[in-house]
Amino acid sequence: MTVWDRPEPSARPVPLDRARIVAAAIALADEGGLEAMSLRKVAARLDVGPMRLYGYISTKEELFDLMVDEVYAEILPDGRPGGxxxxxxxxxxxxxxxxxxxxxxxxxxxxxxxxxxxxxxxxxxxxxxxxxxxxxxxxxxxxxxxxxxxxxxxxxxxxxxxxxxxxxxxxxxxxxxxxxxxxxxxxxxxxxxxxxxxxxxxxxxxxxxxxxxxxxxxxxxxxxxxxxxx
CATH class of the missing domain: 1.10.357.10 (Tetracycline Repressor, domain 2)
Structure with a gap:
């Protein structure tokens, strides 16, 4: 089952979701590249324990997939091109x-x-x-x-x-x-x-x-x- 097909867990006890995790990961990668982005650093930026992330993503590769897909929203065309x-x-x-x-x-x-x-x-x-x-x-x-x-x-x-x-x-x-x-x-x-x-x-x-x-x-x-x- 892909990360997009897997439901997100409950946000308790700390409000958390994949969108926040992905945004934090992208911010870290923008600042220092993929080598500066780890699950531990993402968790620290969100002020949660690293194990909390594993309810939302299973691997760093899944997080990479989510990051790429988020940036792909910037590549979508605004309207229908002429040709x-x-x-x-x-x-x-x-x-x-x-x-x-x-x-x-x-x-x-x-x-x-x-x-x-x-x-x-x-x-x-x-x-x-x-x-x-x-x-x-x-x-x-x-x-x-x-x-x-x-x-x-x-x-x-x-x-x-x-x-x-x-x-x-x-x-x-x-x-x-x-x-x-x-x-x-x-x-x-x-x-x-x-x-x-x-x-x-x-x-x-x-x-x-x-x-x-x-x-x-x-x-x-x-x-x-x-x-x-x-």
Whole structure:
């Protein structure tokens, strides 16, 4: 039986419910990442004994599932989009924004689907935008392709933000610090393509990079949807 199917126990003697537990867990994870979130710390924030939580959740993994599903409420579309590209683009950008607000989400994306009500609603919104455009297999592969790009791009961006905080070096500081080594490596002549990119390439901000890559993926999906069925 999943955590969503299991009834909550009585709130006595201390008022408590899963919503309060999840809110406390999310606050802890927002402050210090998943490693800063333990059942003991959640209980302390709620001023209850750790054993009180086990009536509501059985494992930390269940709590992770509840946390993800709670954040998925932030990813739900506000209204009905005009077309499938707009729907998937909106889903991708809302997922990225949610991950920037809750960086720990990047660590939990890409696994098995969340089975909570918000997870179901998010999945339904994305898949229904593609309904009728191709056979079911193609629709599923299209949604998986977009999700794979979104998950990978978000994880890369969050990893970069974490590295910046851990080292205290911005991208520009890092480039200056490691510039001499990079130049020596490029001067060997063994890496002509990397040399072109370093000296002639144009850097863009994270949002522009995300949007550009997403549009290319959506273009590829559009081309596949336009193909006649085999």
């Amino acid at each position: 499938w590209r707009e729907a998937l683009r909106g889903h991708a950008h809302r997922t990225r924004q949610a991950a920037l607000r809750h960086e720990w989400l990047a660590d939990l994306l890409g696994g098995r689907p969340t089975l909570g009500p918000n997870g179901f609603a998010v999945g339904e919104a994305a898949l229904s935008a593609l309904d009728g455009l191709a056979d079911l297999g193609t629709v599923m592969r299209a949604a998986e392709t977009v999700n794979a790009y979104v998950t990978g791009a978000i994880r890369r961006e969050i990893a970069n933000l974490r590295a910046e905080r851990a080292t205290g070096l911005s991208d520009q500081d890092w480039q200056r610090a490691y510039g001499p080594h990079v130049r020596r490596m490029l001067d060997t002549g063994r890496f002509p393509m990397l040399t072109k990119i370093v000296y002639d390439g144009t850097e863009v901000d994270a949002e522009t990079s995300f949007s550009t890559g997403l549009d290319w993926v959506l273009d590829a999906v559009a081309a596949k949807l336009a193909q006649p069925p085999m």
